[in-house]
Amino acid sequence: MIRRLLALFSQRYGVLAVCFCVGLLAGCAVTNQPIVTSAFEESEIPRTTRLDMPVAPKTPLSINVVVFDYDVPERLLTPIREAESGYMAVTLSNILQDSGQWAGVYVLPIANEYSEVQISARILHSDASLLHLQVEVHDATERVWIDREYRARIDDEAYGTDALPESEVFAHLYHQIANDVGALQRSLEPSDRQDIKQVSMMRFAETLAPDAFSGYLTTSELRIDDTLRTVYQLEGLPALDDPVFRQVQEILLREQAIVELINTQYLRFHQDLLSVYPYWRRYLYELSGTANERRRESGNWAATESVYRQYEEARLNEDRLRVLTKSFRDESRSTSAELEGTVVELSGSLAQQYVRWRELLSLRFIEDRGALKLNSYP
Amino acid sequence: MHAGAFNQALFRMTHLIRFSGCVLMVTLSVTGCLNSGPPPVEHHPRVVDFSGSWEVDFGRSDDPRQQLLLLFDRMAERVSLQADRRSRYEIRQMQEDLSGIFQLAEEMTRSTAINIDQSRGYVEVRRNENFALVCDFSSRETSRRLIGPGVEYCGFDETGQLVFVVRLREGLTVTNRFVMAHDRSRISMITSLDHSRLPYPVTLRRMFMPYEEGESAWKCEFTLAKKTTCWFRSDDPEVAVEEAG
Numbered sequence A: 001m002i003r004r005l006l007a008l009f010s011q012r013y014g015v016l017a018v019c020f021c022v023g024l025l026a027g028c029a030v031t032n033q034p035i036v037t038s039a040f041e042e043s044e045i046p047r048t049t050r051l052d053m054p055v056a057p058k059t060p061l062s063i064n065v066v067v068f069d070y071d072v073p074e075r076l077l078t079p080i081r082e083a084e085s086g087y088m089a090v091t092l093s094n095i096l097q098d099s100g101q102w103a104g105v106y107v108l109p110i111a112n113e114y115s116e117v118q119i120s121a122r123i124l125h126s127d128a129s130l131l132h133l134q135v136e137v138h139d140a141t142e143r144v145w146i147d148r149e150y151r152a153r154i155d156d157e158a159y160g161t162d163a164l165p166e167s168e169v170f171a172h173l174y175h176q177i178a179n180d181v182g183a184l185q186r187s188l189e190p191s192d193r194q195d196i197k198q199v200s201m202m203r204f205a206e207t208l209a210p211d212a213f214s215g216y217l218t219t220s221e222l223r224i225d226d227t228l229r230t231v232y233q234l235e236g237l238p239a240l241d242d243p244v245f246r247q248v249q250e251i252l253l254r255e256q257a258i259v260e261l262i263n264t265q266y267l268r269f270h271q272d273l274l275s276v277y278p279y280w281r282r283y284l285y286e287l288s289g290t291a292n293e294r295r296r297e298s299g300n301w302a303a304t305e306s307v308y309r310q311y312e313e314a315r316l317n318e319d320r321l322r323v324l325t326k327s328f329r330d331e332s333r334s335t336s337a338e339l340e341g342t343v344v345e346l347s348g349s350l351a352q353q354y355v356r357w358r359e360l361l362s363l364r365f366i367e368d369r370g371a372l373k374l375n376s377y378p
Numbered sequence B: 001m002h003a004g005a006f007n008q009a010l011f012r013m014t015h016l017i018r019f020s021g022c023v024l025m026v027t028l029s030v031t032g033c034l035n036s037g038p039p040p041v042e043h044h045p046r047v048v049d050f051s052g053s054w055e056v057d058f059g060r061s062d063d064p065r066q067q068l069l070l071l072f073d074r075m076a077e078r079v080s081l082q083a084d085r086r087s088r089y090e091i092r093q094m095q096e097d098l099s100g101i102f103q104l105a106e107e108m109t110r111s112t113a114i115n116i117d118q119s120r121g122y123v124e125v126r127r128n129e130n131f132a133l134v135c136d137f138s139s140r141e142t143s144r145r146l147i148g149p150g151v152e153y154c155g156f157d158e159t160g161q162l163v164f165v166v167r168l169r170e171g172l173t174v175t176n177r178f179v180m181a182h183d184r185s186r187i188s189m190i191t192s193l194d195h196s197r198l199p200y201p202v203t204l205r206r207m208f209m210p211y212e213e214g215e216s217a218w219k220c221e222f223t224l225a226k227k228t229t230c231w232f233r234s235d236d237p238e239v240a241v242e243e244a245g
Helices: A002-013 A015-030 A075-099 A171-186 A190-208 A210-216 A243-274 A277-287 A289-295 A301-331 A350-376 B002-018 B064-084 B088-108
Strands: A062-066 A104-108 A117-126 A130-139 A144-153 A217-224 A227-234 A334-339 A342-347 B025-027 B052-056 B113-119 B122-127 B133-136 B144-147 B150-156 B162-167 B172-180 B187-195 B202-210 B218-223 B227-232 B241-244
Touching (some): A062 A075, A075 A104, A075 A117, A075 A243, A075 A277, A075 A301, A104 A243, A117 A171, A130 A171, A130 A190, A190 A210, A190 A217, A190 A243, A190 A350, A210 A217, A210 A243, A243 A277, A243 A334, A243 A350, A277 A301, A301 B088, B064 B088, B088 B187, B088 B202, B133 B150, B133 B162
Parallel strands (some): A062 A104
Antiparallel strands (some): A117 A130, A130 A144, A217 A227, A334 A342, B025 B202, B052 B113, B052 B202, B144 B150, B150 B162, B162 B172, B172 B187, B187 B202, B218 B227, B227 B241
């Protein structure tokens, strides 16, 4: 009900509605109610939207961006969407990093259950002039921060001669997401952020040793629209010198190592794509009717050739995107990681490697815990 | 005035051909109707398997230079015959179009090797020195792509041969048709350029013969840093010359 009112309000009053939402959310946070926002407003993000860079909270949270999801299109475009899904996730991650609001920003191949804050997005539409995303942000307690669509359209100016070729033409959309999620973090009390961090840690601990740590968390069902969500609450914390808990913390550090490694691979992929993807998008835009209206009067061979060159460049860049996506897939199929002085070879997609690494850590944890028990009973 | 422009266009064309290192077999399709556009592409159950690696059959190719010059002359003559029915501006524009379209045609058929991956509902034709022709013909919808006001479509024609068509704004239509010999010994790649302001499409044909990967004297590789580089197999790739962007 409240959300519908918010939606109605936001449709009518735009920016004011966002302020109202944030204010209300701040209140919610204080009263330990679910932090939920779902703007139904689907108006396009204004091109003038800039990245807010206010003073960061004292103990900021970490945020993970999951590689964007997409509907599998025709086979022809699959490599392009695959490239976009990584490219867009890293673009958002870079902007979140630039906002200076977060303790850490990482790109993950798949969602994990213990991220302090996690952004998932689905590409609903992507072409040279329109980007439309469905974005969901939630924290480790599973409370939804954002669940809405973001849509941005661009005009000739974005691809004009003044614009840097590699600049992100949909920057305003990413800025809006970063601003929204940043504002929600700032609306939290320090104790709420602390709760989220602790729930994150305990959820990680619970996956490793449910018998030892499940009692520290309770769950409750929360109805959001017609969907029931399980929300986690912290009931207590293990003693700081609990040896098993200390092991969990060590395992978490090792897990973080692979997250950073994977993140680096995505950053490299993004760096490679920067020399192709923006150009591909630009040539597609040039070919589209919007930009062409201005040149319609030409009608000479130069105009014909110019159109062909745009088409040729778009297709050549599409070929390069296919090559880059394939080479990223091939090159990232094997990773060497060190685990307790042993080099472990991980293979498969980054998602598979990540899952495998977590399995290995889990096994190692069980072995260590067994040793710990044995040592406890000499 | 317009004769001067025509001579200039002809000179440019001659110059272009003189320095062209490519071996082409060129035919001008004079049987084509005026700007009739590409043939309809049907989704036919009878499809030919084109997969494999193919390189230009130099042995079966004639020296294209004389042919290209001759064809250009003939086409230019046809254009000038219309001089009394058209304004000088129109004639000059047709001559420009003619020169431009031949130049494009020459450029589009430079590929000396093609590699075709074909599976159910999907074909990818990779060409050196040119972009890949890709077709997802699993449905009528996927085999058509809108490109602004233009359109790209592909599929197999009634004889099971592979056809790619792109119709671009400003009146240019490019058709690439791949025809397989009965004994699979050759593929003919027929590239046709049609412009709404020209009387005939320009059609160029190249013959390709199969080769096993690793057999060709040339090895080409694409990297972002070096773009496309080709080298003789016996040579060190490090000393290869950059071939194309």
